[in-house]
Amino acid sequence: MGVMIDGVYQVEDPAPQTDADGQFRRAASTIRHWITPEGPFYPEPGRYHLYAAWNCPWAHRALLGRAVMGLENQISVSYALPRRTPQGWVFDAEGAFADGELGVLSLHEVYARQSPSYTGRITVPVPWDRDTQQIVSNESADILRMLGQGFDAASRLYPAGKAEDIDRWNASIYPEINNGVYRAGFARTQSAYDEAVIALFEALDRIEAHLADSACLVGDHVTEADLRLFPTLARFDVAYHYAFKCNIRKLSEYPHLWDYARALYALPGVAATVKPEIYKQGYFSPSELRNPLGIVPAGPMVHWEGPTERKLTLAP
Numbered sequence: 001m002g003v004m005i006d007g008v009y010q011v012e013d014p015a016p017q018t019d020a021d022g023q024f025r026r027a028a029s030t031i032r033h034w035i036t037p038e039g040p041f042y043p044e045p046g047r048y049h050l051y052a053a054w055n056c057p058w059a060h061r062a063l064l065g066r067a068v069m070g071l072e073n074q075i076s077v078s079y080a081l082p083r084r085t086p087q088g089w090v091f092d093a094e095g096a097f098a099d100g101e102l103g104v105l106s107l108h109e110v111y112a113r114q115s116p117s118y119t120g121r122i123t124v125p126v127p128w129d130r131d132t133q134q135i136v137s138n139e140s141a142d143i144l145r146m147l148g149q150g151f152d153a154a155s156r157l158y159p160a161g162k163a164e165d166i167d168r169w170n171a172s173i174y175p176e177i178n179n180g181v182y183r184a185g186f187a188r189t190q191s192a193y194d195e196a197v198i199a200l201f202e203a204l205d206r207i208e209a210h211l212a213d214s215a216c217l218v219g220d221h222v223t224e225a226d227l228r229l230f231p232t233l234a235r236f237d238v239a240y241h242y243a244f245k246c247n248i249r250k251l252s253e254y255p256h257l258w259d260y261a262r263a264l265y266a267l268p269g270v271a272a273t274v275k276p277e278i279y280k281q282g283y284f285s286p287s288e289l290r291n292p293l294g295i296v297p298a299g300p301m302v303h304w305e306g307p308t309e310r311k312l313t314l315a316p
């Protein structure tokens with residue numbers, strides 16, 4: 001994927017995404033406004049449009065927040081095509097992958113509208129503000145926090161009394177799991193891969209033990225921490241296991257974690273955000289390093305539906 005420098009999209013990013021030791025490093029997010037009752041980005045139904053991609057786990061956070069908070073009718077979405085192109089994230093002219101909002105063919109056009117001198121990476125997810133014609137944020141953690149407030153003052157996904165526990169989970173889930181699969185899949189040395197894959201499975205093992213006697217990561221109700229873990233779980237067996245060599249165990253081999261993942265899937269609105277066939281197309285799209293021929297595997301079949309031992313809900 002390329003980068004925008006002073007408002008001009010460049011197909012090649014001059015800054016390497018891996019360190020000298022072969023470790024993958026993700027660039028920092030650059031646009032960090034907030035939707036708040038204090039404005040100027042007021043929480044108003046119909047005001048925001050989300051740019052997302054089904055295959056992107058960070059965009060999945062935003063799609064999950066929108067779904068579980070029942071904001072589908074208040075926030076419209078454009079979905080980019082699930083593949084890498086020299087133009088970065090792109091849209092079709094019509095159909096399911098068209099941009100019905102601004103009518104752009106590539107996401108970098110949206111960033112250029114936000115700021116003609118924008119410098120940075122062109123990432124999803126981004127909420128677009130129709131009123132000020134600006135991107136609100138390109139940091140999915142912030143976007144999920146904003147959506148958790150459901151346009152109200154109090155957050156159901158980040159309740160005050162649980163903030164500390166949620167923060168603690170978030171702090172380990174991101175490096176070890178969400179980004180951990182990328183650190184394994186994008187590693188350029190054996191030692192960088194070994195370190196990432198071991199940390200990933202140690203973290204999953206710890207969560208498996210925790211879920212033996214806890215319905216959710218923090219207590220009995222679904223919080224932001226669960227919704228930050230879920231996108232990685234949703235892609236695990238179908239994509240990361242094979243495409244990123246995260247194959248010490250499958251998610252479906254963890255009894256508690258797999259039950260929990262399927263109980264999250266059963267929450268209203270969540271199943272509609274999970275697209276295993278699109279994940280395969282995205283993660284197995286042609287890549288010189290990982291999949292030069294771009295052949296997409298047929299399996300595995302992952303069975304998300306069916307009864308679970310736990311039934312999950314959001315805090316009232």
Ligand SMILES: N[C@@H](CCC(=O)N[C@@H](CS)C(=O)NCC(=O)O)C(=O)O
Binds near residue numbers: 055057122
């Ligand atoms: N910090 C960002 C990262 C988002 C991100 O890396 N998205 C990927 C897709 S999965 C992307 O758009 N990458 C394009 C690029 O880096 O050029 C967030 O969490 O919102």
